[in-house]
Amino acid sequence: MPGSVRFTNPEQSARTINLRIVISAVIMVLMCGLLLSRLAYLQIVNAEYYTTLSQNNRVKVLPLAPPRGLIFSRDGTIVAENRPSFVLAIDTAVIGDLHETVAALSGLLELTQDDIDSFFAEVKSRGRVDEVALGNNLSETQLARFAAQSHRFPGVRIDARLTRYYPQTDLWAHVLGYVGRINEQELKSIDTAEYRGTSHIGKSGIEYTYETILHGSVGFQKVEINAQGRILRVLERTLPEPGRDLYLTIDAGLQQLAFELLAGNRGAIVALDPLTGGVLAFASNPSFNPNLFVNGISSKDYALLRDSPDRPLFNRALQGQYPPGSTVKPLVALAGLQNGVRTTGEETWCPGWYRLPGEQRRYHDWQRQGHGHVNLIRALAESCDIYFYDLARDLGIDTLSDFMRQFGLNSPTGIDLPGEAGGIFPNSEWKARTRKQPWYPGETLSVGIGQGFTLATPLQLAFATSILARHGVGITPHVVGQIEDPLLHQAVEPEFVEREMVSLDSDQYWTDVTHGMEEVVHGNRGTARKVGQNAGYRFAGKSGTAQLFSLPQDVKLSPEEISERLRDHALFVAFGPLENPQIAVAVIVENGVGGSSTAAPMARAIMDQYLQPSRDVSLTD
Amino acid sequence: MSALLINPTKSILERMHLDGPLLGAIVLVCMFGLVVLYSASGESSDMVSRQAIRFGLGLVAMLVMAQISPDRLLRWIPGMYALGIALLVLVAIIGIGRGSQRWLSFGPVQFQPSEIMKLAVPLMTAWYLRNRILPPGLGTVAAALIIIGLPALLIFEQPDLGTAVLVTAAGIFVLFLSGVRWRLIGIAAGIMLAVLPAVWFLMHDYQRQRVLTMLDPQADPLGAGYHSIQSVIAIGSGATYGKGWLNGTQSHLEFLPERHTDFIFAVYCEEFGFVGVVVLLLAYMLIISRAFAIAMQAQTVFGRLIAGSITMTFFIYIFVNMGMVAGVLPVVGVPLPLISYGGTSAVTLMAGFGILMSVHTHRRFNAAL
Numbered sequence: 001m002p003g004s005v006r007f008t009n010p011e012q013s014a015r016t017i018n019l020r021i022v023i024s025a026v027i028m029v030l031m032c033g034l035l036l037s038r039l040a041y042l043q044i045v046n047a048e049y050y051t052t053l054s055q056n057n058r059v060k061v062l063p064l065a066p067p068r069g070l071i072f073s074r075d076g077t078i079v080a081e082n083r084p085s086f087v088l089a090i091d092t093a094v095i096g097d098l099h100e101t102v103a104a105l106s107g108l109l110e111l112t113q114d115d116i117d118s119f120f121a122e123v124k125s126r127g128r129v130d131e132v133a134l135g136n137n138l139s140e141t142q143l144a145r146f147a148a149q150s151h152r153f154p155g156v157r158i159d160a161r162l163t164r165y166y167p168q169t170d171l172w173a174h175v176l177g178y179v180g181r182i183n184e185q186e187l188k189s190i191d192t193a194e195y196r197g198t199s200h201i202g203k204s205g206i207e208y209t210y211e212t213i214l215h216g217s218v219g220f221q222k223v224e225i226n227a228q229g230r231i232l233r234v235l236e237r238t239l240p241e242p243g244r245d246l247y248l249t250i251d252a253g254l255q256q257l258a259f260e261l262l263a264g265n266r267g268a269i270v271a272l273d274p275l276t277g278g279v280l281a282f283a284s285n286p287s288f289n290p291n292l293f294v295n296g297i298s299s300k301d302y303a304l305l306r307d308s309p310d311r312p313l314f315n316r317a318l319q320g321q322y323p324p325g326s327t328v329k330p331l332v333a334l335a336g337l338q339n340g341v342r343t344t345g346e347e348t349w350c351p352g353w354y355r356l357p358g359e360q361r362r363y364h365d366w367q368r369q370g371h372g373h374v375n376l377i378r379a380l381a382e383s384c385d386i387y388f389y390d391l392a393r394d395l396g397i398d399t400l401s402d403f404m405r406q407f408g409l410n411s412p413t414g415i416d417l418p419g420e421a422g423g424i425f426p427n428s429e430w431k432a433r434t435r436k437q438p439w440y441p442g443e444t445l446s447v448g449i450g451q452g453f454t455l456a457t458p459l460q461l462a463f464a465t466s467i468l469a470r471h472g473v474g475i476t477p478h479v480v481g482q483i484e485d486p487l488l489h490q491a492v493e494p495e496f497v498e499r500e501m502v503s504l505d506s507d508q509y510w511t512d513v514t515h516g517m518e519e520v521v522h523g524n525r526g527t528a529r530k531v532g533q534n535a536g537y538r539f540a541g542k543s544g545t546a547q548l549f550s551l552p553q554d555v556k557l558s559p560e561e562i563s564e565r566l567r568d569h570a571l572f573v574a575f576g577p578l579e580n581p582q583i584a585v586a587v588i589v590e591n592g593v594g595g596s597s598t599a600a601p602m603a604r605a606i607m608d609q610y611l612q613p614s615r616d617v618s619l620t621d
Numbered sequence: 622m623s624a625l626l627i628n629p630t631k632s633i634l635e636r637m638h639l640d641g642p643l644l645g646a647i648v649l650v651c652m653f654g655l656v657v658l659y660s661a662s663g664e665s666s667d668m669v670s671r672q673a674i675r676f677g678l679g680l681v682a683m684l685v686m687a688q689i690s691p692d693r694l695l696r697w698i699p700g701m702y703a704l705g706i707a708l709l710v711l712v713a714i715i716g717i718g719r720g721s722q723r724w725l726s727f728g729p730v731q732f733q734p735s736e737i738m739k740l741a742v743p744l745m746t747a748w749y750l751r752n753r754i755l756p757p758g759l760g761t762v763a764a765a766l767i768i769i770g771l772p773a774l775l776i777f778e779q780p781d782l783g784t785a786v787l788v789t790a791a792g793i794f795v796l797f798l799s800g801v802r803w804r805l806i807g808i809a810a811g812i813m814l815a816v817l818p819a820v821w822f823l824m825h826d827y828q829r830q831r832v833l834t835m836l837d838p839q840a841d842p843l844g845a846g847y848h849s850i851q852s853v854i855a856i857g858s859g860a861t862y863g864k865g866w867l868n869g870t871q872s873h874l875e876f877l878p879e880r881h882t883d884f885i886f887a888v889y890c891e892e893f894g895f896v897g898v899v900v901l902l903l904a905y906m907l908i909i910s911r912a913f914a915i916a917m918q919a920q921t922v923f924g925r926l927i928a929g930s931i932t933m934t935f936f937i938y939i940f941v942n943m944g945m946v947a948g949v950l951p952v953v954g955v956p957l958p959l960i961s962y963g964g965t966s967a968v969t970l971m972a973g974f975g976i977l978m979s980v981h982t983h984r985r986f987n988a989a990l
Binding site for chain 2 (some may be wrong): 009010012013014017018019021032036039040042044049051053160236
């Protein structure tokens with residue numbers, strides 16, 4: 001482009017630009033010098049000042065733990081609450097030598113070794129980023145002593161926290177369970193952000209099952225903290241969302257009565273509302289004080305509970321598997337009717353013993369002289385074993401087992417409590433699988449009267465009884481009736497499915513068997529006719545006595561204790577009132593000998609209090 | 622392509638139109654960035670790998686730009702500039718953004734048109750000046766100022782003060798390099814000072830707040846001054862040798878805001894101290910000195926102008942970010958180049974360096990014509 005050459009001179013332009021680049025470079029170096037001098041001023045001249053500032057003047061985000069939901073009984077009695085308690089909150093990120101600090105604090109406040117151990121366990125599991133609590137429920141003296149010396153302990157401050165408390169101690173331990181410090185394993189499975197302010201978590205019982213509902217949602221506050229770890233002021237706050245409150249289906253009065261009845265015995269009482277599936281009473285005796293576990297139980301206390309021959313930590317109602325004995329007879333009778341091997345009026349001859357064809361061995365009735373000619377009603381009322389031996393043999397083990405399992409025997413009921421045992425209702429397949437042996441006909445006879453391999457929990461027996469009371473309809477048993485938002489006071493009821501678990505060809509079968517059970521308590525020759533007397537309502541019951549063949553091997557006992565512990569277990573199941581069943585009860589008293597004499601009066605007392613609360617309840621002999 | 626055949630002794634880098642020393646210096650600073658980011662992100666290897674991917678994208682952008690010869694680029698510049706203006710107008714109408722409208726959304730892809738302008742404005746200015754008599758006359762300067770001012774005003778209105786200043790600076794640098802007479806520069810500076818009060822009234826409240834905060838951070842220590850105070854404490858407490866990598870208590874106690882993006886330099890200062898700062902500045906100087914060398918060896922006016930301007934813009938990024946973090950400049954959203962977490966800025970910067978490499982590696986080819 002010759003035209004433009006006249007006006008532009010590429011070489012001169014290049015020189016102009018390069019000069020400017022050099023000037024720019026010089027300016028850049030000067031600017032770098034400025035920057036560096038500013039940084040040197042901050043980092044070298046004033047380094048000490050800013051180092052102090054960075055240590056002293058800190059803005060921290062502290063979690064605000066949500067208050068755990070409260071638990072109430074059906075009638076509004078509080079059974080799990082939160083009480084304020086003072087702890088030392090130790091900022092583990094700030095303190096250089098934790099062991100030294102804790103040793104000094106322990107000397108000052110006379111902390112226990114358990115306090116110190118659980119502190120270091122928590123530090124280990126959380127890592128040194130958060131505040132960790134030392135001590136629990138500090139007394140006013142301890143607080144005063146610390147306050148006077150607090151300047152010696154930067155990074156340590158007094159913190160008020162809420163601690164779980166179970167006001168009725170032993171009474172609800174096997175229902176509520178307890179909370180305890182979060183351990184390393186739990187830390188892996190929980191949402192650590194949600195639990196940043198929380199040191200405790202549900203370990204068993206309702207506290208475990210309903211953990212997420214009870215826990216709530218964590219809040220945060222942004223605070224300015226000085227070198228001593230003291231909060232100077234709160235800059236910003238997001239409130240936590242409190243955990244939901246639970247209303248149980250269990251009646252506080254009934255629960256207390258159940259424990260009074262069981263006092264001095266090892267045993268369990270479970271009462272259900274057949275209409276709703278709600279548990280009305282759930283007692284396992286002896287029990288324990290769950291408050292001991294909240295802040296870590298001392299090894300001495302724990303050894304005492306663990307090694308006691310009465311096994312207070314064992315939840316008999318939920319996990320105790322007992323031979324149900326004669327309490328299964330009403331169900332076996334139903335199996336006979338439904339499968340067409342018996343009619344109600346059909347009689348069996350009972351000479352007091354029974355012999356399988358081709359065998360020499362005699363199977364005896366509990367009554368040596370026998371019951372004579374018995375039909376279904378009498379067989380139930382008098383608990384004739386021979387009738388049920390013969391019936392079981394006619395049914396065959398697999399038909400019997402299939403029928404009985406419809407009542408929830410052989411499987412957990414699905415109650416909202418953790419660790420439920422499922423019991424056993426055996427069949428030939430079960431024996432082949434677990435024992436690698438064929439089924440022998442004699443075993444069918446034992447199973448027909450609830451012995452042999454048969455095992456069931458008190459909860460399963462109560463559930464089966466409630467299904468019987470409602471002619472085959474069952475609702476999953478549960479202890480939580482309502483979940484309430486404490487701020488909005490809005491309650492929701494968890495839904496439990498009601499389904500027909502057992503369906504029979506004729507409703508008459510139910511009526512007949514129920515009539516047999518009515519005869520047990522109200523008939524002239526009923527095994528438990530004493531407990532039926534003077535009842536203001538009609539009810540149905542069945543006693544049971546479970547023979548023991550061996551003792552649990554892990555229990556050490558004296559000779560007289562052994563003889564006591566070889567006695568039969570006493571069982572009783574009942575429901576009432578007959579025309580409109582409102583309660584189903586299962587009672588088991590370990591080594592209580594007689595179902596009718598020991599267990600039946602307890603069941604009656606429970607039903608009396610629930611059905612006739614105004615009447616005075618007294619234990620009849 | 623024919624060049625490849627003519628000269629078989631060229632190295633692989635040269636064949637790819639890349640400049641070895643410049644590329645090496647850039648990769649070095651990127652490595653610095655990833656190391657600091659690991660600490661600043663709270664040891665998130667996830668964030669570090671995402672940033673590494675962005676660097677990879679940036680390198681691709683660089684490679685692509687390096688292939689485009691300056692001649693071809695020249696033909697595209699006016700269109701690119703016009704497209705940028707159109708998109709900025711579009712943003713003003715339909716853009717999305719938190720508090721300000723900066724982003725355009727195409728399906729899942731969102732991008733900031735103002736980012737294009739960081740390159741388009743200096744390119745357009747250099748394009749305009751390339752055949753003028755240098756140093757430029759008053760009319761030429763006025764025309765160039767319009768080229769620069771129009772997009773700057775649109776960005777300022779979004780409002781995005783930081784980017785507006787940077788885009789203006791990139792264009793002004795081209796003018797400065799073209800040899801605008803000192804007398805003119807003096808007059809312009811005088812006018813600027815006179816107009817400053819007017820600019821103050823045009824500013825949004827939060828922009829004014831930032832300027833005030835810079836002048837006196839203690840006035841509002843928990844509001845607007847919070848960033849400045851805390852980052853200065855972080856820097857100062859780093860002292861000469863720093864607290865060590867991953868040991869910055871200030872930054873790890875989660876109080877330093879934007880610590881992996883705009884304020885990452887504070888984390889760096891806290892953990893590596895003054896010695897670390899000097900090392901980082903030296904690494905940046907490696908990039909800048911090589912880039913200036915390329916500018917001075919360029920064979921066309923356009924090449925010199927654009928290479929010089931890109932280099933100066935790069936430096937101003939560094940200076941504004943460090944100055945802001947060190948509490949001597951107002952808090953504007955300018956990331957520390959190649960160190961701060963974020964994709965757009967890294968890709969734009971790398972594309973700019975690609976242009977530099979193109980200017981350098983297409984040199985002999987141009988000479989042969």
